[in-house]
Amino acid sequence: MKIGLLFPGQGSQFIGMGKDFYENSNKAKEMFEEASDAIKVDFKKLMFEENEDINKTEFTQPAILLFSAIAYELFKENIDFEYSYSLGHSLGEFSALYSAGALNLSEAIKLVHNRGKLMNEAFKDKVGSMMVVLGLDDEVVEEVCKNSNLQVWPANYNSDGQIVIAGIKEDLEKLEPLLKEKGAKRVMLLNMSVASHCPLLESATKPLRELLEEYLKDEFLDVVSNVTAKKYNTKKEALELLPIQLTKPVLYKQSIKNYEDEVEKFVEFGGKVLMGINRKITKKKTIPIVDMKSLEKAISEVK
Incomplete structure (x- = not known):
């Protein structure tokens, strides 16, 4: 089955996300350890225990990406499917890049952690x-x-x-x-202190581009840009699109409409937010993966 891969953004986080994967999968445990080593943060504590950091953007972003990446890897190792494209909402575009082979897990975790810091820095003197x-x-x-x-x-x-x-x-x-x-x-x-996807984040674009230059692979599978609602698959294109993604609006519905005919179903990794939005955009079914039970269900529906 040809599927479109979907990855949610900030606002989809919750305490306990990824715990079922961690408790039932050695692969998930390894990915938690790799992410923790990458930025010296205890992701089990961050994602499983009540804390304030989970809603701070420099921690929210890597936590959501890790959750999505684990859901994707567990899906991928259990089923053969035909990749059409990856599409993420805001932060989710970086999870999509991970799934497309543009970044490894440590690189992706470091990148979005620093992206969150840059976004906070842009708002140090304003709310x-x-x-x-x-x-x-x-x-x-x-x-x-x-x-x-x-x-x-x-x-x-x-x-x-x-x-x-x-x-x-x-x-x-x-x-x-x-x-x-x-x-x-x-x-x-919304309960947020940073205004994403607007000109107020202009100061973060140049340093983000420098980070992208360091981490991104030269070529990868197709990812749909939030900025253009079109596919791209090279580092050169990403270096132009991802920095200005901070200051430009997310064209999510336009992206779905542009490419819905290329897939039979969508699978959302690490959330259910996009499934809800998609019901208002497309007749194509969206299957969410948030735990082992929903993973099994997704596998059975895509086979």
Whole structure:
């Protein structure tokens, strides 16, 4: 079966993620150890025990990537499937690069850990956040942001009627009544201190490019870019796309629509968030893998 590989981004983390894999798979244990060695962080403690670090972006990003990578490796070692492309949402694009062979696990963990640090550094003197808006057309949200004279931008095009805005937290709060006046069904500020995929992260793009130059392989399997909603498979392309991915909106629904005809099903590794979004975009089924039971189910559905 030809499948599209999907990888979720920040916001999909939870305490206990990966624990079932760890307790039932030697491969998972090895990957936990490799990730822990890579950045000198105890990933078992980070992902299994209540703590504040799990929601800090420099730790959230490698934790989610590790969870996704384990789900992918356990799936891959148990079944033969025809790879079509990998697609990640925001941070998930780096998990997708791992699955495509652009990075090994240690490199990917180091990369996203440092990416998180760079994003935090960009917000050391300001408070950012993100806000989900339901029930408005993209064009309406874009127009409200543009005409507001506030530091706010469309950041994630998730599905028709669901868009996420990024910007200065205070400005997002001011934008909320303007969106409701336009008929938004719901406007909800997210619990985040960094505004992803907007110009406020410009300072992080150059140092991220330097890290990518160090870690990326020259060629890899097809990955769909968040920036263009098109496939790429070379280091040269990645060096242009991944730094500006920090400052440009995630074209998720456009990516799914562009390539849904190439696959029979989607498999989401390490989450269920994209499965929920996909129900509003495509008729193609999305199968999530979050533990051993769902892994077995996914394997049986793809055979």
